[in-house]
Amino acid sequence: MTDTEPQQDTRILLASADSDSGGGSGTHKASVQPWTTASGVAGELQHDMQAALADLEHAHDGIKSGTVGFASASALAGILGGWQSRLSSVRDHCSGLEGSLKKVGTDFGENEARVKASFDGVRATSKIDDYSK
Template structure:
């Protein structure tokens, strides 16, 4: 499948409604989760995503380590064979890829935790700022 085909599968043909939407989007402009028109925030997804990035970082490092151990002694056992150089090249390539994934996940984990913290603090600050504001209710309308 080409990138163009995958793009169309995810987003639909150009000019059509997208095939992919955010899970929280109702499809109506300005309508958030449940179509209420209100944005709802929870730091749970940000914290969860950070944990997932941390787990992926750990798995990438474990895989890189296991891959390296699996190749120990191969160079000595395959000395003189042209495939030894190719195998070493492939090993190096995969080690670099896994290290890049590990490093990116480490950064992503921290960034996601920062967003969770900032969003949580922002929400708390916003709620506190409205505590002194009187909002008219049904009883006020009857007066």
């Protein structure tokens, strides 16, 4: 670019925030609430999977003793094991997600507070607001 060429505005906008396409105001806004909400949902799912496992085991109580010699008894045992494995995997995954999402929400909130404090500190010592008056 030469000194005679006009300088172009170079900004990056999120496609979803582009005001020309019906999006937002052109700025990215975020909050802690989605992270803590998602963490709560993961916790509920973890609890529900644990309850489903208990219900499944209870439903299969006594099947082996009452169905000795039937081919269906071994098939049911195989199905039980498969579902126990799947539900346990979902439960454990939700447990990990709950903690991770909660940590992200906490970290996000703490970072927002630090950034705000740093801007407030600069604003307190800066004369930039005096120029807009």
